[in-house]
Amino acid sequence: MQAKISAFFKPSTTKISDPPQLFSPIEDELELKAPEISITYKRRAPKADPCSNSQQTEETPVDLNSVVSTVKPACMLGQILNKKRSYAQFHLELGQSxxxxxxxxxxxxxxxxxxxxxxxxxxxxxxxxxxGIQFKGWHNERVVPMPSGDGARIILILDGDPSAQWNKILDVVKMIEKELGLEDGWLIHKSCKVYLFISSQRIAGCLVAEPIKNAYRVVCSEAPKSSSITHAKEAGSNSTVLHFGDVSFKREVIKTAPSVNSPELIDSDVSGAIFCDNEAVPALCGIRAIWVTPSNRRKHIATRLLDAARKSFRMGFVLESSQLAFSQPTSAGKILASRYSGTESFLVYKAATLNC
Structure with missing residues (x-):
């Protein structure tokens, strides 16, 4: 007879006892002495990072459990944006002076x-x-009496004056020697008399004079001058006629004779050599050098310095303008000497090189 299905679901009344546990002392000892094995992993050496200056060359063990995924910043883009360009100016040396x-x-x-x-x-x-060099004045000044309505004055310095005054003179002399191309220390010696033109607390001009015995008169070159005037007239006559096809226009030109103060009085080649007469003439005062600051030129300062030298060079005696002789005049010096003397045949002399 087949058993009913409910019989399979009846709880069992018999209690099955647990099997006895077997304990082995050897296994317990091995279990206590076995070491713990930790699993670690080594990360590969990263590629060279262009953003960082230092590179990691050592491999360090990294626990994967502590690794946190990070996003690497786009440093290349930041480097391009934040990098400041340095501009340097280069020059080509091609023999420039x-x-x-x-x-x-x-x-x-x-x-x-x-x-x-x-x-x-x-x-x-x-x-x-x-x-001009700044000049506040001295306690004992040797002022040359001259008519002046602008507050300027002319001071005379002689050999034997205080060293402080001569130190100021030497500062001016250095500038004069540099501009005139003179040798250092050539301009001043013991027999020189120095005239300073003071205006607005600055030395605006300087004249150095020395005693001489004779000089030579400049010879005028008439032939070259007449030929140059002839060519100028021919060029002037042609330049006054304007031609426009068959029509001609002529301009009227009024010519006047040059005055003594006109630069036309002097030879056209003012920068050329000076030709002198062989016969020496007596002279008393030699103008070794005369100089005026650029900002004070064309103010008749040089003329006033020459007047002061004529009236005070010799005690109690006033020299004539034709008795002044000039040493190594430049192109501007030729014009000044001719205007002041009133003739092209002014006196010149060769200044000697003397030690102070």
Whole structure:
């Protein structure tokens, strides 16, 4: 007879006892002495990072459980955006005379542009050269009495005056020698008399005179001058006629005779050599050098200095303008000497090189 299905779901009344546990002392000892094995992993050496200056060369063990996934910033883009470009100015040296030092065309001083020290030196020297060296005055001044309505005065300095006065003179002399191209220390000696023109507390002009015994008269070159005038007239006559096709226009030109003060009185080649007469004539005062600051030129300062030298060079005696002789006159000096003397045949002399 087949058993009913409910018989399979009846709980069992018999209690099955658990099998006895077997304990082995050897296994317990091995289990206690077995070491713990930790699993670690080594990360591969990363590629060179262009954003960082240092590179990791050692491999360090990394626990994967502590690794947190991070997103690497796009440093290349940031480097391009944040990088500041450095611009450098380059120059080509092709034999320029003023490649390193610039020469001032007014005062002639060479200096480095952009250098703070050189700029200050040039600024101070440029002001001294163009406006004159600053002069506050002395306690004992030898003032030459001259008519003056502008507050200027002329001071005479002689050998034996205080050294402080001569130190100021030497500062002026250095500027004169540099501009005239003279040798250092050539201009002044013991027999010289120095005249300073003071205006607005600055030395605006200087004249150095010395005693002489004779001089030579300049010879006028008439033939070259007449030929040059003839060519000028021919060129002038042709330039006054304007031709426009068959029509001609002629301009009327009124010519006047040049005055004594006109530069036309002097030979056209003012920068050329001076030809003198072989026969010496007596002279008393030699103008070794005369100089006026550029900003004070064409103000008759040189004329006033020459007047002061004529009236005070010899005590109690006033020299004639024709008794002054000039040493090595420049082109401007020729014009001044001719205007002041009233003739082209003014006196010149060769100044000797004397030691102070």
């Amino acid at each position: 003023d490649f390193l030092l610039h020469t001032c065309y007014i005062c002639g001083l060479k200096y480095a542009r952009g250098e703070e020290g050189d700029e200050k030196v040039h600024k101070a020297f440029h002001k001294k050269y163009t406006q």
